[in-house]
Amino acid sequence: MKEFLERLIQCALDMGADYADARFVSRRTEEIAVQDGRLEKAQLSSTQGYNIRVFVDGAFGFAASWDSDKWRTTVEEAVRIARSSALAGGGRTLWRPAVTPQHGHFEGPCKKDPFSVPLNIKVSLLMEADRLMAGNSAVKHREAFLEFWEEDKAFCNSEGSFVTQRYVESGGLIQAAAQDGTDRQVRSYPNSFGDFRKAGWEFIEEMDLVGHAEEIADQAAALLKAPEMPAGEANLILMGPQLALQVHESIGHATELDRVLGYEAAFAGTSFATVEGLGSFRYGSAVMNVTSDPTLPYGLGSFGWDDEGTPARQVFLIKDGVLVDFLSDRETAAQIGRDSSGASRADGWWSLPIVRMTNVNLLPGEASLEELLDRAGNGYIMDINRNWSIDDKRLNFHFGVEAAWEVKNGKVGRLFKNPSYWGITPEFWSQLVAVAGPSHWRVWGLPNCGKGEPEQVMRVGHGTAPALFRNVKVGGRG
Amino acid sequence: MMHEKLGDLADKVISACTADKVLVVARAEEYILTRYALNRIHQHVRQELVNFTVVVEKNKKIGMASTASLEERDVLSALSKAMDNTELASGESTLDLADTGVQVFDTRSQFLDFLFHDHAERAKVVQHIAGQGEKVGAQAFGAFQVNRGTVVIKNSAGTDVRMLGDSGAIKVMYIKGHGSGYQHARFDSPGNFVWESLAEKALQKCLDSQDPRPLNPGRYTVILEPLAVASMLEQLSFFSFNARTAHQGYSYIWNERGKQVFPPHITVYDWGMDDLTLNRMPADFEGYLRKPVHFIEGGMARDVVFDSRHASLMGQPNTGHALPPESVEWSPLPLNVIMLPGSTPIDKLIESTERGILITMFHYVNSYLDPLKVLATGLTRNGTFYIEEGRVRHAVANTRFLQSFVEALQNVEAVGSELLYTGEEFMSVTAPALKVNNFNFM
Numbered sequence: 056m057k058e059f060l061e062r063l064i065q066c067a068l069d070m071g072a073d074y075a076d077a078r079f080v081s082r083r084t085e086e087i088a089v090q091d092g093r094l095e096k097a098q099l100s101s102t103q104g105y106n107i108r109v110f111v112d113g114a115f116g117f118a119a120s121w122d123s124d125k126w127r128t129t130v131e132e133a134v135r136i137a138r139s140s141a142l143a144g145g146g147r148t149l150w151r152p153a154v155t156p157q158h159g160h161f162e163g164p165c166k167k168d169p170f171s172v173p174l175n176i177k178v179s180l181l182m183e184a185d186r187l188m189a190g191n192s193a194v195k196h197r198e199a200f201l202e203f204w205e206e207d208k209a210f211c212n213s214e215g216s217f218v219t220q221r222y223v224e225s226g227g228l229i230q231a232a233a234q235d236g237t238d239r240q241v242r243s244y245p246n247s248f249g250d251f252r253k254a255g256w257e258f259i260e261e262m263d264l265v266g267h268a269e270e271i272a273d274q275a276a277a278l279l280k281a282p283e284m285p286a287g288e289a290n291l292i293l294m295g296p297q298l299a300l301q302v303h304e305s306i307g308h309a310t311e312l313d314r315v316l317g318y319e320a321a322f323a324g325t326s327f328a329t330v331e332g333l334g335s336f337r338y339g340s341a342v343m344n345v346t347s348d349p350t351l352p353y354g355l356g357s358f359g360w361d362d363e364g365t366p367a368r369q370v371f372l373i374k375d376g377v378l379v380d381f382l383s384d385r386e387t388a389a390q391i392g393r394d395s396s397g398a399s400r401a402d403g404w405w406s407l408p409i410v411r412m413t414n415v416n417l418l419p420g421e422a423s424l425e426e427l428l429d430r431a432g433n434g435y436i437m438d439i440n441r442n443w444s445i446d447d448k449r450l451n452f453h454f455g456v457e458a459a460w461e462v463k464n465g466k467v468g469r470l471f472k473n474p475s476y477w478g479i480t481p482e483f484w485s486q487l488v489a490v491a492g493p494s495h496w497r498v499w500g501l502p503n504c505g506k507g508e509p510e511q512v513m514r515v516g517h518g519t520a521p522a523l524f525r526n527v528k529v530g531g532r533g
Numbered sequence: 534m535m536h537e538k539l540g541d542l543a544d545k546v547i548s549a550c551t552a553d554k555v556l557v558v559a560r561a562e563e564y565i566l567t568r569y570a571l572n573r574i575h576q577h578v579r580q581e582l583v584n585f586t587v588v589v590e591k592n593k594k595i596g597m598a599s600t601a602s603l604e605e606r607d608v609l610s611a612l613s614k615a616m617d618n619t620e621l622a623s624g625e626s627t628l629d630l631a632d633t634g635v636q637v638f639d640t641r642s643q644f645l646d647f648l649f650h651d652h653a654e655r656a657k658v659v660q661h662i663a664g665q666g667e668k669v670g671a672q673a674f675g676a677f678q679v680n681r682g683t684v685v686i687k688n689s690a691g692t693d694v695r696m697l698g699d700s701g702a703i704k705v706m707y708i709k710g711h712g713s714g715y716q717h718a719r720f721d722s723p724g725n726f727v728w729e730s731l732a733e734k735a736l737q738k739c740l741d742s743q744d745p746r747p748l749n750p751g752r753y754t755v756i757l758e759p760l761a762v763a764s765m766l767e768q769l770s771f772f773s774f775n776a777r778t779a780h781q782g783y784s785y786i787w788n789e790r791g792k793q794v795f796p797p798h799i800t801v802y803d804w805g806m807d808d809l810t811l812n813r814m815p816a817d818f819e820g821y822l823r824k825p826v827h828f829i830e831g832g833m834a835r836d837v838v839f840d841s842r843h844a845s846l847m848g849q850p851n852t853g854h855a856l857p858p859e860s861v862e863w864s865p866l867p868l869n870v871i872m873l874p875g876s877t878p879i880d881k882l883i884e885s886t887e888r889g890i891l892i893t894m895f896h897y898v899n900s901y902l903d904p905l906k907v908l909a910t911g912l913t914r915n916g917t918f919y920i921e922e923g924r925v926r927h928a929v930a931n932t933r934f935l936q937s938f939v940e941a942l943q944n945v946e947a948v949g950s951e952l953l954y955t956g957e958e959f960m961s962v963t964a965p966a967l968k969v970n971n972f973n974f975m
Contacts, residue, residue: 102601139652144573
């Protein structure tokens with residue numbers, strides 16, 4: 056593989072490139088899905104291909120192909136594309152000077168190879184969860200899935216780097232929808248998009264989907280009879296899965312430097328965060344500490360090197376409530392005179408690496424759950440996302456969640472349906488009172504982060520623990 | 534020719550297969566994307582992808598495997614893996630095979646072929662768009678994309694469908710100060726490659742949207758431009774116009790079929806070969822020919838789209854709207870959605886409005902809050918304006934709405950006369966402007 060990638064790079068340099076990098080990625084996936092007692096999907100997929108990115112006369116060009124016999128044509132196209140970019144100002148691209156060449160191999164954790172677990176075991180697990188959810192007669196629709204990834208990739212660049220990485224990812228979901236004709240209520244476990252880790256079959260065993268099937272079916276049914284969430288301002292405890300999406304949408308995307316600089320303006324949008332605000336902008340309360348950390352052992356956004364060959368490292372994005380850094384790649388970091396944070400990622404061999412989240416984490420505090428409830432006094436607990444929306448500057452957000460529980464005098468009380476909460480990002484984070492301690496903290500895997508054109512779907516992680524916010528606008532569907 | 538190569542490989546798989554039934558879906562796609570921001574091209578990429586999927590049924594058990602290789606050994610390996618899966622799968626399933634015969638559809642154009650290969654020509658278009666903005670101190674952002682694809686669907690019942698097509702899309706956005714303007718359209722010929730007028734319109738919106746004022750929460754009459762209507766139709770397609778949600782009991786259209794639940798000037802349908810759609814595809818990814826399906830006809834809720842699986846589950850005719858096998862959990866879905874135009878130009882829609890909001894587009898819309906009513910929340914973006922006494926008075930800040938799109942269609946007072954060819958990624962949407970009463974802003 057090294058020889059193949061070096062051949063691409065040498066060819067690009069011979070054609071006049073000032074810099075070139077190339078990746079080869081081979082991926083195997085298995086998806087199994089059960090709906091309403093039927094096996095709907097049992098698919099094994101494999102894909103492999105390569106790409107070359109070149110920097111010519113101050114502009115980038117990129118080409119990717121599955122066909123390794125056409126490697127020279129692919130390189131030629133990348134160079135031609137770069138040269139044409141210069142016609143429309145592309146030659147003004149800044150680029151971070153050479154970094155120390157990287158060498159080595161990264162291997163993600165995997166105790167039990169999920170691909171070696173027989174399909175009938177996987178289907179039986181999902182069928183059993185489905186059967187248990189069907190035991191509640193109010194549940195009209197059930198879904199369950201398992202998904203496994205195995206990826207090998209190699210990166211090489213004209214600065215002398217050559218690194219290889221190999222990892223396995225595993226995840227799954229069960230979901231029960233109760234319906235009475237006029238109302239539909241859903242409960243999911245462990246999260247509404249599923250949960251995923253860099254791990255093997257051991258993570259599926261740890262999730263215990265079957266053990267939670269009856270519980271979520273009963274909760275979905277109970278939601279049908281629950282009162283509508285009342286509107287008002289309230290103290291709010293967000294549980295880990297919902298807080299993970301809150302971090303994702305209002306911190307992760309907002310601190311992507313390509314958005315801050317305007318590169319994504321015409322599609323995903325920009326950001327309220329500014330380069331001028333680095334080191335001084337108060338993003339939230341003093342208990343707010345946020346990192347980008349691809350070195351976490353099982354995070355879906357973990358790696359050894361990003362897709363530009365920058366080594367993984369922990370970077371504080373927000374420290375004691377103040378914005379201190381951005382997620383960046385070599386190109387965007389060069390615009391503000393910093394080093395790349397190591398967040399250049401592509402969703403496959405066919406895609407150009409762009410600035411993406413790694414594991415973006417709200418660091419734990421010290422509180423116990425009892426202390427959070429006690430400090431909330433009266434308010435609500437909200438858990439697991441149902442609907443999500445945020446504006447193009449990542450300021451004005453609105454989240455619907457699956458369920459809310461009243462907190463009264465520090466005790467958990469009634470269940471409410473159709474809960475929502477909304478706010479403006481820095482105001483919301485300034486109302487953060489406390490984050491639960493390390494024993495409640497874990498990294499949630501989010502497999503479906505969309506960004507870029509053609510749209511790339513990235514797998515990222517978010518470490519969170521339950522957290523308490525004061526005076527948040529809450530309500531139901533109205 | 535790529536379709537011959539894909540067809541030959543499909544034949545080899547079908548010949549080698551010992552299952553009761555086999556379906557092959559083989560695709561080759563090429564993308565070129567010229568993306569620009571801050572008046573310059575910042576991403577410029579070309580992608581070539583293939584996907585070869587084999588679905589087999591043996592003893593009422595289904596297995597599926599795919600590969601991104603066109604080596605004979607790899608596609609036969611995919612067949613072998615799919616067969617292995619049938620040995621291990623539990624539960625009974627049925628693979629319904631199309632009997633469409635031999636069909637070849639070639640809708641490719643020389644014009645798009647030229648734009649695909651001429652990187653400098655696309656760069657010149659971007660250069661011109663940026664230049665127009667620079668004259669007035671605005672910065673240009675957007676994308677210029679051309680896709681070409683070949684789909685071959687063959688099965689053991691004799692179906693051999695080959696579709697060769699292409700499509701283009703251009704997106705123009707300008708930003709100046711606190712204002713922005715945006716336009717997006719698909720194209721497939723010089724006649725609808727209207728990038729200059731799109732740029733002109735986007736730039737004017739940008740200049741007009743300076744100094745936006747906040748909007749008080751409440752219900753307003755809105756004039757939704759075609760891009761905003763397209764977002765609404767995409768949400769309705771996902772939540773209400775398909776047999777997946779109908780089967781699960783939450784498709785409003787299916788639940789109310791046969792009832793006059795919308796105004797008589799509302800007609801929305803899907804047909805992959807209609808003159809009013811782009812990205813034409815005559816067959817679905819199971820090889821069934823796409824049939825026209827009216828969701829709303831003259832205000833009456835009519836029907837939803839089906840694939841073979843849901844047709845069988847619900848005892849209804851298959852309309853030919855299956856997605857590719859790897860997307861079975863989202864199938865079926867309409868991919869060529871068309872709303873018929875009315876007779877009122879958008880200027881007249883504005884003139885007839887005493888007090889209201891003109892909306893260019895929506896941003897980040899989701900409707901899981903109440904799928905039965907398609908209760909959506911999202912924001913306005915890139916050109917929102919206050920109308921008073923029939924005239925646009927001033928720009929309005931991007932504002933969040935919380936609105937059932939079913940009720941919004943029920944509150945349509947008038948339909949615009951001009952159509953826009955748009956839609957993101959895989960879904961082509963042809964939409965007019967709408968005048969809608971009682972639209973709710975938070």
